[in-house]
Amino acid sequence: MSEGTMQRRAQRADQSVQRASRLHRVLAGAAAVPLMLIAAGCSSDSGSDSAAKEGSESPAGASASPSPTVEAAAYAKLPEPCAVLSKKTLEELVPEAGKSGKEGNSDDISARASCSWDSLDNNGVKGSQFRWLNVSLLRFESDVTRGAGDQRAQEYYEKQVTDVKAVEGAKNTKAEPLTGTGDQATAVRYDLKKKEGAFKQQTVVVRVENVVVTLDYNGAGLAGDRTPDADDLMKAAKKAAKEAVAAVTEANGTGASAAPGASKSPSKSATSSASPVKKS
Incomplete structure (x- = not known):
């Protein structure tokens, strides 16, 4: 085999090695794309769940109890x-x-x-x-x-x-x-x-x-x-x-x-807000 023939074979072998190396890099990059998409999708879903959870929460104070009330008194004044x-x-x-x-x-x-x-x-x-x-x-x-x-x-x-x-x-x-x-x-x-x-x-x-x-x-x-x-x-x-x-x-x-005419449930006792007898 002549020396020229041997050099051409060596060049073709070297080119094959280079093509194989480039193909390996392309395949490796292509495999990484789905992983990135999956990761991005997970991140996006997580955000949606968080937003949905926040949206389902009631606004602050929405369940607060109403202010207490009491019935107005019947009589507003006293006679002379x-x-x-x-x-x-x-x-x-x-x-x-x-x-x-x-x-x-x-x-x-x-x-x-x-x-x-x-x-x-x-x-x-x-x-x-x-x-x-x-x-x-x-x-x-x-x-x-x-x-x-x-x-x-x-x-x-x-x-x-x-x-x-x-x-x-x-x-x-x-x-x-x-x-x-x-x-x-x-x-x-x-x-x-x-x-x-x-x-x-x-x-x-x-x-x-x-x-x-x-x-x-x-x-x-x-x-x-x-x-x-x-x-x-x-x-x-x-x-x-x-x-x-x-x-x-x-x-x-x-x-x-x-004026009420009869006691519904008469008291069993009496009261006094003044002294029982006039003091001398």
């Missing part, structure tokens, strides 16, 4: 306290009281008010008859944190029961539920001995909607005069309490005829 009783009633209970009563101090007369009267019928050497009458009015507003007005009034009404029945020095205490006066009503009576004489105390407490009316009425025979009859005093006190309740309903535009 010294005008809740008629002239005729005052003449019967406190005949020597004069033309007007003494209004109590209050920083808000639409929520808290009171009026008192006292009467001394002097019979000279035979002694004298003393009477003291007080009407207190307390109105409760509805409040989302403390409850509806009528509920708050009921709680106050019931809370005072223990206090009125536990007056220091009280004797022969008796309590009775009343019907036909407001939504709830209770009357308490007891005897109280003081240096001036023996007092007969009558307390009538009524809740009408979101207002509590407390009427205190007591009498005594002084300087040797006879002690008044407790039954007579209680009868007069009940009548006056019913009249005061009617004044509350009328002041709020509902009229006396709209």
Whole structure:
């Protein structure tokens, strides 16, 4: 074999090796393309899942609870306290009281008010008859944190029961539920001995909607005069309490005829927001 022939064969072998090397690189590159596509596809799907998950979440605050509410109180004001009783009633209970009563101090007369009267019928050497009458009015507003007005009034009404029945020095205490006066009503009576004489105390407490009316009425025979009859005093006190309740309903535009006529569940107790007897 000539030297030229050997050189040509060597060149062809070298060219074959180079072509094989190029083909290997092309195949290797082609194989890498699907892997890149698969990786890109996985990345794209992951983003879609994340976006879908984010889209399914509810906006912040969407499930927040609504603000609490409470029913508005039925009565928005109180009557003039010294005008809740008629002239005729005052003449019967406190005949020597004069033309007007003494209004109590209050920083808000639409929520808290009171009026008192006292009467001394002097019979000279035979002694004298003393009477003291007080009407207190307390109105409760509805409040989302403390409850509806009528509920708050009921709680106050019931809370005072223990206090009125536990007056220091009280004797022969008796309590009775009343019907036909407001939504709830209770009357308490007891005897109280003081240096001036023996007092007969009558307390009538009524809740009408979101207002509590407390009427205190007591009498005594002084300087040797006879002690008044407790039954007579209680009868007069009940009548006056019913009249005061009617004044509350009328002041709020509902009229006396709209006042609740009977207690659905009369309280077993009574309350008193004023002192049982006038202090001398």
